Amino acid sequence: KAALTMESSDKDDGRYLCSLQVFLGDVRVWSSGHYTKMYASNKCIIELAKDGDLRLKSSNKHVGWRSGTSGQGVERLEIQSTGNLVLLDAMNLIKWQSFNFPTDVMLSGQRLDVATQLTSFPKDSNLFYSFEVLRDKIALFLNLNKLKYSYWEYKPGGKNKTVNFVRLGPKGLDLFDDNSQRIGRIEQTLIRFLAVGNKTGNLGLYSYKPEKGKFEATFQAVSNTCDLPVACKPYGICTFSKSCSCIKVVSNGDCNSKNSDEEGFSMKRLCDHVMVELEGVDTVLRNGTQVRNVSKEGCEELCKKDCECRAASYSVSDEGCCIMYGVVMGVKEIKRVSGLSYMVKIPKGVRLRGEKSNVRKWVVGLVGGIDAFVVLLLLSGFGFY
Structure with a gap:
């Protein structure tokens, strides 16, 4: 089924989100507003114009979305049994279809x-x-x-x-x-x-x-929950027990806070910092900037000198491969492997608790039972009603 919907705006400004949507049962499977939001104050109007263009308009005639099929002989709108929303001409030829504009x-x-x-x-x-x-x-x-x-x-x-x-x-x-x-x-x-x-x-x-x-x-x-990039928040470590521990390098020392999200997702340059190695952890992220045939110390220096680098992983066995990352995310606890290192950039003068030991002492215990529950809930609640 297809529907014209108006939803309350998160901005709490009295306006509504207006979109054309396709549903499979109660699951929304396509929306005209997936990439570009259209806002309306009191009316949301859908119109198949005489020129064949399908449009969403507000009461002041502002066009917030259009199919772009003007002059193509479109005569009707139809939803197929597959859930594909189509615009057809007099010969039943498809001139526009939602399948060509995928969302999520x-x-x-x-x-x-x-x-x-x-x-x-x-x-x-x-x-x-x-x-x-x-x-x-x-x-x-x-x-x-x-x-x-x-x-x-x-x-x-x-x-x-x-x-x-x-x-x-x-x-x-x-x-x-x-x-x-x-x-x-x-x-x-x-x-x-x-x-x-x-x-x-x-x-x-x-x-x-x-x-x-x-x-x-x-x-x-x-x-596996810990193989998701957001199993924990930035600067968090997903442990063997599927709970989140925290690398105390954010300013307030709590990677479960709102500030940690802001710092973890911040793109500010980190230039005057040092590298600290965390043993027994790695990241699930791939496709970082790679440099081969370098030593661990060389990898450390490369990240230190790159102000956009926040972490690096190093593998001796993989041709001395150094992979640099612009975020500290997707970090999980692993069995300790000789020659495999994960390093994070921290401000000078900051000392991690238990700095000479392994990850269990470098990291501040559990962030909390609620956080651990949330991690599991994210995976187990993967259903649509």
């Missing part, structure tokens, strides 16, 4: 070509998640300003397999090459849609559970 959900029968993506925006945050179709893989990314790090990927098996597009079908998510031959599949049956969660950034394949009266994820790309 992919419906059964929908196709995503290379270089297209799904995006999911957490509320009150300047980061967002994306599911992207690349030539060699499909992947999930954490995006923050100009920074972009992957945290999950799936590559088709075999050598020289090149992805051209993906399609969600009755047996799961299929990957196809340039000849439209299937080269990979994430297999799940009776799938109705795929979605990127705006709280966790996890990717789920959803089917309907009649006995529960709701859609549930039968597959999740990231099955």
